[in-house]
Amino acid sequence: MEHWSPTSIAAVPDTGPAPPSIALRLVRDPKVVFAGGFILLLIVLAVFAPWIAPQDPLAQNLLTATSPPVGFPDAEPGFLLGTDGLGRDVLSRVIFGARISLTVAFVAAGLACLIGSLLGLLAGFLGGWVEVVISRLVDIWMAFPPVLLSILLVAVLGTGLHSVIAAIVVIDWTRFCRVVRTETMGQAQMDYVVAARTIGFSRPAILFREILPNVMPVLIALLTLEMGIAVVVEAILSFVGLSVSSDTPTWGGMIAEGRQIVHEGWWVLAAPLTALFATVVAFNQLGDGLARSLDPVLRR
């Protein structure tokens, strides 16, 4: 443990002799390794999609339309996962679709986290009327069915990626706000906060240098879970036709097309659905693993 310094006196929980470093704990957790690995792979696929995808995701060819994946009778060589109703390569479209999904996951979840946790920190730390106002706001917000609210918001804001991201942020900041508020209230009672007050730290210093680092493990786990939720919301909005324009490949858009021609070509639905399923499960498992590894006291 470091030498005592007046810049930070946050409590370091006593976990016995030489606790393993955070990095080591993360590498040892199979959930973090496998789920994190999958997300990393997905990021690589999305970033380098033009070089990795075997075909142009927009190239149509009605002569090879709805041909099944390789290994099934009548499969077209060169189209590993088959083609859709317009003869476009399903695999390439799934790879390009990851771009939209991951953009929404990181940007929307990140912004929701930023706004929600800031309000949560303030409500939990300041108390009084600030807490009352923010808590009432969260209550009213949560009286709306989320799916309905997101569709309503996108209808108000117009379709497109910006609207989808805005809708997710506007709806899901409450998830962060509630948890961070409770967590902050708990931390604010701790001895190290009282000590910091006694020494004469300013309120912002206590909030951001003392309390925030201790709320961080919960926040990171919550953020990862939220990314999974954001991916599904984007897919639902694309499915309904309220997300990005139809010439950009998205998993939700592909699912909607696949649902229409499910009897002629099940793979058009199965491929993007599998990608969506794997991504959502990966974000969830990663969140679980992070919550376990980052939380020194294993509060749950």
Added chain:
Amino acid sequence: MLLAVVANRLAMALLTLAGVAVVVFILLRVVPGDPVAMMISPGAGPADIAALKAHYGLDAPLATQFWIWIKGIVTGDFGTSITLHLPVTEVLASRLPATLELAILALIVAVLFGGAVAVAGTLMRRTIGETIIDGLNSILLAVPDFIWALALVLLFAVAIPVLPLTGRIDPELAEGFSTRFYLAESVLTGRFSVAADILSHMIMPTLALALPLAAVIVRLLKQSLKEAMLQDYVLLARIKGFRELRLVLQEALRNAVGPTLALTGVQFTFLIGGTVIVERIFSYPGIGNLAIDAVINRDFPLIQGLVLLFGLIFILINIGVDLSVAALNPRLRHA
């Protein structure tokens, strides 16, 4: 005392509903799309548009529109749907039963299935069986109704085509009903072949809505049951020689069910929210499917009515949960 709690909750509920009404009204007035532009035929001139706007009250100032709307709500008049040309109350009344039957059936399936798996997991605690249940459940907890619905489409409509893919009832059988509660009415009047047809339409949407809730129930109820099994009264019953299954069902379950009940209530509101997309996937004629059409067509009066209806359902469920938790817990009954 219970009465005072109910009165207090109802007052809060009305306040929340009023807040929802104001928010929805304001949100919809800033929508860029013009509802009238979507319903006119290509040959219509400016005079026709103005006449249409006047007909639906869309030319009045905002404050007047809001006042008319609030006055209407209080008297049970939600206005006229712009796309369906019918009173909103009538449209909602004709669509709500389908959604209620679906949501309640899904709730029953989720509680029975989730409860059964939780009890099985408790009986198998500290064995490979529990590890398998926990492992599967941790994955299933992540899967939302949207993915379930489409996976079921692939399974039961394509791989093993045994179930109808869309709708609520075979149109030829949808005759001679005096209510819109088709399933309940056909069961009560003994028309079991009709009920079977309705159920075959409902299996996939019901499972899609029930499975995410069942996963949540399994996790919480199993944990509560395992804690209860360590209590003295269970030990006492075990010494008396009761069987393990009876210990779980008769001794532990009664004491462990409280937290699960409260959580199930909250989750039921998510299930109702989920009907929006699940009904869409299966073209099921409920209020969820209607909501998406209303938003796409910018049907203001219908959207306002639908959002208030959803808000009302949410609030009623929350009050119901509070009351049943209070009724089941003797310590809270006098609080």
